[in-house]
Amino acid sequence: MTTNTAKISTTSQGVIFSICSAIIFAAIPAYLMLLQNTNGYAAIGQRIIWTTLLIATALAAAGRLRQALKPLLSVQAWPGLLTGALLVGVQWGVFVWAPMMGDTVGLALGYSLLPISLVLIGRFYYHENLSTAQWLATAVAVSSVIYMIIINGSLSLTAMIVALGYPLYFMLRRKQSLPIVSAFLIENILLLPVAWWACGHFEGVNHPFDYTVDKLLLFAGLGLLGAAGMLCYLSANRRLPLALFGLLSYLEPPLILLVGIIIVGEQIPSENLFSYLLIGCALSIMAIDAAIKFYRGSGTPPQL
Template identity: 40%
Template sequence: MSSKLALPSSQNSQLYVGLLSSVAASCMFAFLPWYIHQFPLEPNSGNWLAAQRIVWSCLLMLIGLGLMKQLPLIVSQLVNVKAWPRLMVASILVGLQFWLFIWAPANGQTLPVALGYFSLPLVLVLVGRFVYQERLSRVQWVAVCVAGLGVAYAYLMADGLSWVVLLVAFGYPLYFMLRRKYPLPSHIAFTVDNLLLLPLAIVYLLLNDGVSVEQSQIVSFYNHSPWLYYFGLGIAGTVPMLLFLLASNHLPLSLFGLMGYLEPVLVFSVGWLLGERLSAEQWPTYILIVLALLLLAIDGSRRGFKRKASVSLN
């Protein structure tokens, strides 16, 4: 007996890989702000750390690709002069996100970044639905509406619409749309993006003398082995981004967008463990987003049971 609910095993495996990659990326991204705050933050710290992240990400990726004997794939992309315009646009779009994620905490822009990441999943859902004609289940639509209420409430509590919010909410969707039009393996795309940003990072580092390490929680560590901190920053910024790109390649854009709400919840959890607390007016946003995530989990479990039942009937 066959069932229309049954999905090809390859499609199921892609879905599971995408979901696991998305969850793992969110967990690791939640760790990154904590790691960044171990550095002595001052106004120019964000630019310095963003440049260091690019340099060390390039180094790590080139070593990894060299061990896997895949460096020729990078060369083939870079020597294709006709591809340079779209490669440059993609690297600028994602480079702005790399920079903003590190620059914002050092410049008092954490709230606008949070609002941008709250808005991003909704923008991805709309792009998936109306650009790629992806369909959402009823439960997923309810989750979208619930999350939308949380985001709308957060905007009401904020002081206007910042350029930071717009950059996050619309920059990433444009990047993912470009990557879908010109698909590349996630590790190749990430390496090419960083290599194209590398000259800017090197020039910035050469023209600046670094940052002060006064009152740092890791003063002695930083003074003796600053490269270890930057190496850790490279790992903390590289691995989750690779998983993030892998998830975007394996999930429908709408579902990928909704899964993005896991990250701010995890960031909140990390902040809670570090002693940070929400004000009374912030609770409704997080409660609604957690509710949306629970709805997605219920919908995913329900679909999983249906698939197992359909397979057992075949």
């Protein structure tokens, strides 16, 4: 296999992982309807606990658990692992905290800004090249966010945390050369004390497993979805140029929007319709560009 063929294969894998992560994350809001009587922070705690249990069990069954935990023995790895756990833990917390504090708009704006942050970091920090179509898609996406900021009147702290926190996490995961599953498992382990406390404090249970069997199975399903989505996301981050990874991140909001409308029964605020239309245009530009390159057989990696 030539170097160019290997690069195409890696990029294709990254695109598939990115699409899978978007689909899984879009399914989570619908799944959470089954846990409507559970406190949001406790649900995050359960997600962390069950994600840790499921990944650890799978690795143990495969005989890879000891190897996966090996980075804990390295003093040099600890700063990166602790920082990664802090960054991703804050993001998961903000995802629940913002709606509870009435800042859902800020949360949505943050996730709209996130791909732009990734594209800009990829271009100007990692010096990645963008095609004309990718620049056009980026410009359209930036326009949608600017319009949303104008309509909402400000840029909230929530939006800044999401837009800047996740890129830092992805950059850290690229810099620290640890296996994805290993790093993710250890980060969840480091978050276990907080997760354990959240279950007891917000739900008033004696321990995180102090529920009926059917409720525990629902928590396990949430942990499985969260783990699968995040591992796909991190796998895409490892395989794709950061700019392309950022542009593909725009696939997730429309999917979540569709789930929200069709399954959850939410309505799109009329003032945000134009922003979503622009995001749809940006995705369409990328898809058309990818199709043209594929059918021309130009040898360049498919972009979507």
